[in-house]
Amino acid sequence: MPRGGDPFPIAxxxxxxxxxxxxxxxxxxxxxxxxxxxxxxxxxxxxxARAQRAGVPARAFPLGEHADRAARDAAMAGWIEERxxxxxxxxxxxxxxxxxxxxRFPHAVINVHPALLPAFPGLRAVEQALEHGVRVTGVTxxxxxxxxxxxxxxxxxATDVASAEPAERVLERLHAIEHELLPEAxxxxxxxxxxxxxxxxxxxxxxx
Ligand code: GRF
Numbered sequence: 001m002p003r004g005g006d007p008f009p010i011a012x013x014x015x016x017x018x019x020x021x022x023x024x025x026x027x028x029x030x031x032x033x034x035x036x037x038x039x040x041x042x043x044x045x046x047x048x049a050r051a052q053r054a055g056v057p058a059r060a061f062p063l064g065e066h067a068d069r070a071a072r073d074a075a076m077a078g079w080i081e082e083r084x085x086x087x088x089x090x091x092x093x094x095x096x097x098x099x100x101x102x103x104r105f106p107h108a109v110i111n112v113h114p115a116l117l118p119a120f121p122g123l124r125a126v127e128q129a130l131e132h133g134v135r136v137t138g139v140t141x142x143x144x145x146x147x148x149x150x151x152x153x154x155x156x157x158a159t160d161v162a163s164a165e166p167a168e169r170v171l172e173r174l175h176a177i178e179h180e181l182l183p184e185a186x187x188x189x190x191x192x193x194x195x196x197x198x199x200x201x202x203x204x205x206x207x208x
Contacts, residue, residue, distance in 0.1 A: 007030065007031065007032060007033050007034040007190070008032065008033040008034065008086060008087065008186075008189075008190035008191075009033070009034050009036045009083070009084045009085050009086055009087075010024075010033050010034070010035055010036065010085050010086065010087045010088070010089055010186060010190075011035070011036060011037040011038070011039065011080040011083060011085035011087070011088045011089070012024060012035055012037075012038050012039075012047075012051075012088075012089045012090075012091050013038075013039045013040065013041075013076075013088060013089070013090050013091070013093035014038065014040055014045060014047035014048075014090075014091045014092050014093055015040055015041055015042045015045055015047070015092055015093050015094040015095065016042070016045055016046065016047060016092050016094070017046050017047065017092070018045065018046050018047025018048075018050045018051075018091065018092065019092075019175060019179065020091035020092055020112060020178055020179060020182055021035075021038060021047050021050055021051065021091045021092075022050050023178070023179035023180075023182065023183055024089065024091065024182065024183055024186065025050065025051075025054045025056070027183045028183045028186050028187060028190075029054065029056075032186070032187045032190045032191065033087075033186050033187070033190045035051070035054070035056045036056070036057070036083040036084055036085050037056070037057055037058075037059070037079065037080050037083040037085055038050075038051035038056050038057070038058040038059075039058070039059055039060070039061055039076050039079065039080065040058075040059075040060045040061070040093075041060070041061060041062060041063065041072075041093070041094070041095040042060065042062070043060040043062050044060075045060070047091070047092070048060060057083065059079060061073075061075055061076045061079075063095075069095075069096075069098050070098050070100050073097060073098040073100055073101035074100060074101070076101065077100070077101050077104045077105070080105075081104065086108060087105075087108050087109075087110065087186070087189055087190075088105050088108060088109040088110075089109075089110055089111075089182070089186060090109065090110065090111040090112070090144060091112060091182065092112075093111075096148070097109065097144065099146050102144065102145070102146060107143055107196055109143065109144040110141055110142065110143055110144065110154060110182075110185060110186075110189070111141070111142055111143075111144050111149070111151075112139065112140070112141050112178050112181065112182045113125060113139070113140045113141075113142065113149050114126050114137075114139055114171075114174045114175075114178065115128070115129050115137055115138070115139075115140065116136070116137060116138040116139075116140060116156055116158060117140040117142060117149055117150075117153060117156075118149075118150070119134075120132075120137075121148050121149035121150070122148050122149060126167065126170060126171055126174060127167070129161075130161070130167055130170060134161055135160065135161055136158050136159070136160055136161065137158070137159060137161055137170065137174070138156055138157050138158035138159055138174070138177065139156065139157050139174055139177045139178050139181050140153055140155070140156045141153075141154045141155045141156075141181055141182055141184075141185040142154055143196075143204070152196060152201070152202055152203055152204045153203075153204065154185045154188070154189075154194055154204050154206070155181050155184060155185050155188075156181075157177050157180075157181050159173050159174065159177060188206060192207075193206055193207040193208075194206050194207075195207075
């Protein structure tokens with residue numbers, strides 16, 4: 001990925017509350033990276049208001065306003081390209097991106113997932129892990145490919161789960177980890193430290 005003197009331009013996609021977006025705005029925006037666009041599939045998502053408050057262009061791309069998912073994603077990709085983003089960060093973006101969208105940002109879309117992948121991919125990851133009775137869980141930041149939470153892992157951080165620990169406590173801890181790990185991954189990518197392993201494209205290599 002090219003890098004100049006300017007902070008690395010990124011787009012963030014979010015469907016909901018946007019606490020991860022807020023962590024990015026508070027910790028990397030205007031420093032190692034610049035958030036140049038915030039998109040959502042949900043008009044009125046609180047994440048869009050957070051972007052507006054930070055003076056970042058924000059736009060909703062609801063499915064109902066487009067012929068189909070491919071058309072919605074093409075419009076969203078076009079807007080993100082116009083804004084000049086070199087990385088697309090999924091921060092609680094709940095719609096699956098189409099192959100057409102991903103093809104326009106090769107190895108340049110990352111996601112944060114509240115479990116230690118490849119365990120508990122998909123929806124309700126925290127609930128799935130707790131229902132399973134895990135003793136350790138955590139957060140994964142990974143590149144997005146066409147599967148569900150299957151792309152190359154960038155960073156992971158684990159946390160112990162105490163016996164009979166209430167779900168809310170685990171969730172709170174995972175959120176706090178996400179708010180550190182996602183900005184950390186963005187910083188690493190912004191300085192060009194993360195690449196796909198040429199010997200094994202399922203893995204990433206991170207330079208010291
Ligand atoms: C996070 O838990 C993230 O792992 C998941 O969606 C949630 C988004 O939370 N993909 P928020 O909107 O950033 O508060």
